[in-house]
Amino acid sequence: MATREEISIAGQAIQVLTNCQRDLRANAQSYLNEIAAGHPRLTTEQLGAIVNADGAAISRLMVMMTNYFADPTRKTKVTNGLAFYGITFTQGAADHNAIKATADAQAAADVSSDAAITAAANATLASTPTIDLLF
């Protein structure tokens, strides 16, 4: 039986993955909207920098999770907590890795033109499943 702490840790991990998945998609759509609207706020260069920075920021969060759960005790806790939710650690790790791969690709994407940014945003959308949110 998972303890309250274990359930809480797993809940936080799920929340981080959920937020990052949501933000990857929302941000990608906002890049496309900015371009479609004719750059009302950001130049191509400014937008491109944000595209890369957003990817890098989410990648860092994934690395933080990896580092945190590299500790065997913590891994055991999150594994037990995830089990409470009916999720295996392997499933959680797969979600984590998918998000990180997308974030890494976005962080390194060519953003030198609107076409390149559009391609990067579409790639992010394609590799990031939609996630249903309560709110």
Add this chain to the structure above:
Amino acid sequence: MSFDIGLNLRNTAAYVTDGVNETYYTGNGAGEDGSYPITRGGVTFGYTTTVGTDDSRDRNNAADRRLAGMHFLNNTGTQKDLRLDLPPGTTGPVTVHIGASDYYNNAVCYLVIRDSAGALATVANGVTVVGANNSPFVPHALDATGAVYSDAAWATSEAGISVTPASTYLLVRTGSSSAQSGYTALSHVRVVQSATGVAATGSAGQEEGASGSAGESIAATGSAGSAAGASGAAGEKIAATGSAGEQEGASGAAGEAIAATGSAGEAEGATGNAGESIAATGSAGQEEGAQGTAGSSGASIFGSAGQEEGAQGSAGEQIPAAGAAGQEESAQGVAGERIAVTGSGASAAGASGNAGEQIAASGSGTEQESAAGIAGESIAASGSAGEVESAHGSATQTLPGAIRELRGVITSRTHYMGTITSRAKYRGVISSRP
């Protein structure tokens, strides 16, 4: 590195258009952005707790975009932290700007800037910020210094405060720590770091390279030949610029800065002023001239033609120094934050100092130099033969790892620049010591 991150707090994303380096945060109530981590605009942020609900408002989209909305928290004694992750590699001080305003209503603000270790600065502790519904019926906003302006004046007059986070993120803690009246409002947070750390480039030969870190950092660039260049600004920084030949130039500004200018040949010059600053000017040939003025500094240094050097300092945090003809140098300083220096013979330079924020140095031999500093905020430096010079400075607030290396610059002279908590100190060629 440098960065500029702005976060505008409101309820609706599209309510106003954010600036280039800004994004918005709609809070973590139902239907809002949610809690940390939110990643947008290249920044990761969010409240770390879910205290308070339905606490985001759009107020006036005709107002400054940064004050158009706000988040609030009743001052019940339960606080709420807004976390803002700093870009990777951030070191040294950052400047935090705050806009705390509720366009219509009076807010009673409790705001503290924190890092993982605790409080870095208290912005407000029960400061009332008047809204437009209350006399004098003009909306007001509070800035990071705790000053309250009308919204219009805030836009042009708000100032940031400098903090040095130990963690990779900052927290803005909102709300009172015990039950108090009213609520805390927060509209805008901006974190800026400019000319952070030390940028240094140098290469082989007689180039110079230098590195330091932010805050009391040293920024330096050097280029080919014997040139040395460095620039920095603000705080206790050291700024310096240099150019070709064996010139040296340095300029600093503000606070305890060191300002220095040098010119062609082997001349050195430095001028300093204000506060504890040091100013010096030098001229061509091998002459040296230096003068210090004002504040606690009171360093007065005179050098003359040839390789003579002479220096004198006076009271307060003065630096007394004396130098003699030929290539000798001798200098002594006493007391307080003094600098004591002794040198002798040939091109040798020697110095020793102790206590307080002293700088101690000793050197000998032809073109060799060696210097060592101890204690407190001391600066330790060591140099070696030939045209090589190296200096290492370390101090409580200064130069952790700040290393300025000089190679091939003026063979028989020692250059040292360091910054100490309560003053900036500059030591020029051989005898120029403020």
